[in-house]
Amino acid sequence: MDHGRHILKNLDFNGKSHLRDFYAFDITKFEGLLKTKDESFWEKLGERKALKLFHLASKRVPAYRDFLKKHKVNPVKVKTSEDFKQVPLTDKKNYVNFYPIEKRSWDGEMAQAKLVAVSSGTSGEPKFWPRGHFQELEAAVVHELLYRYLFEINKYRTLLVVGFPMGVYVSGVATLLPSWLVSSKNYPLTLASVGNNKNEILRLVKNLDRDYEQIVLIGHPFFLKDVIETGKEEGIRWSSRRLRLMFCSEGFNETWRKYLASEAGLTSDLKNIINTYGSSELLLMAHETPLSILIRTLLEKNKHLNTQLFNKVHTPGLFQFNPYLRHIESVKGELIFTSASGLPLVRFNLKDGGKVVKFKEMSSALDDYEPKWRAELKASGGDKVLWKLPFVSLLGRSDHTIVFYAANIYPEHVHSALNHEPFLRKLTGKFTMRKDYRDNMDEFLEINIELKSRVKPTRTLALVIREHVIKRLKEVNMEYLFLWNNLDKDIRPRIKLWPYQHQKYFKPGLKPKYISRD
Known part of the structure; x- marks a missing residue:
């Protein structure tokens, strides 16, 4: 049997035979297909599956049915992968936060789910995910x-x-x-x-x-x-x-x-x-x-x-x-x-x-x-x-940034600076960014960085880190480079070094939060 299609046999998506399907699933034959089939084979299967999910959701998920109605989309007319590409996008603002959780569930019944997880709230309030x-x-x-x-x-x-x-x-x-x-x-x-x-x-x-x-x-x-x-x-x-x-x-x-x-x-x-x-x-x-x-x-x-x-x-x-x-x-x-x-x-x-x-x-x-x-x-x-x-x-x-003098400062850019080899034995790699204002209301960017155990904070280390962060931002962030060359302001970040597992930003057991809004 074609094991790419094997999983497709129960495309009601919330049936109850999927565990039995997994135990019967032959991963060696599936991996054989990965080696012998090109990407178009998998893309066609994926397009069929996405269309099937779209049509089922348009009928059985109350929130999505309402979402399509508000956007004047007739599901019957969505027949091909090209049609599917014209379907309006959903996101947390227009869908997840707009509709209650039961309306986003199959048949409007959250009780059909067997497990509920919670997002960590990195981008805001925690969300529940059946x-x-x-x-x-x-x-x-x-x-x-x-x-x-x-x-x-x-x-x-x-x-x-x-x-x-x-x-x-x-x-x-x-x-x-x-x-x-x-x-x-x-x-x-x-x-x-x-x-x-x-x-x-x-x-x-x-x-x-x-x-x-x-x-x-x-x-x-x-x-x-x-x-x-x-x-x-x-x-x-x-x-x-x-x-x-x-x-x-x-x-x-x-x-x-x-x-x-x-x-x-x-x-x-x-x-x-x-x-x-x-x-x-x-x-x-x-x-x-x-x-x-x-x-x-x-x-x-x-x-x-x-x-x-x-x-x-x-x-x-x-x-x-x-x-x-x-x-x-x-x-x-x-x-x-x-x-x-x-x-x-x-x-x-x-x-x-x-x-x-x-x-x-x-x-x-x-x-x-x-x-x-x-x-x-x-x-x-x-x-x-x-x-x-x-x-x-x-x-x-794309929405996890600090807007600093109209420049988007991404955590990934600071990550790449802190991954500098001379820092690896001194820093854990964890940090939190925040933006605040001076007395004259000029903005400043603050980067709070966790030191490894038994590493003491020094002004010299903070200055070395600051210079490398600036250098890296100018290399990878064109908006920051433009500010550096054109804005008559001090846009150097403030570097604060914190002891290992300090309670303020690096409390043990918590997922790192790269942006602090407080």
């Missing part, structure tokens, strides 16, 4: 694919440690549930749901690692960086074990990845440290692959390639996605998603800046600017998981 059976099936398929073909859990007795915050927040449960489903398919995989407790993770590793051939740590990147560094200080020889790391929620550059690999004693291949792209609304949408990581290293070295593909100086996050499992469009520089979530979302604007790049376009650009890319991929062993899937670049949240 999750459905079909969504869990998709998540399980993606996690099994990653665990089997990147971490080879079928070959090694593996201890997988979930280091995301647990409780009602999304990331921990969204990792634990699909991981448990994967482990129940007779893989030698044991889960430990520790949460973001560094000491407990280290105690677990020290006591249980001898029973396993591989340890996989999953969590926020700057938290796991702290775990690796502290473990090393406490005598853990990470290099003596097969270690793999998987992240979500935050980006980093390749200098940072290389540094962490060195701290953990990892080899330089392209499968040891994997970042993913997810959200509260949609769960895991895309993920890095050996190819995407290789391309990102090339983008950071080759400005011409970066300009050709993204017309940016700042290197974006880069992931691959399966259009069948995650329908993603790019419209006017923003990413648009259609997903059979617990609360169905159709052409939903997450306000993430980015771009979808076809595999053919990417490979053509690589052939022109980096003709040895295939040889480099093969030398690393990454060609064994070469999937001809499209890419999605992530430039950062």
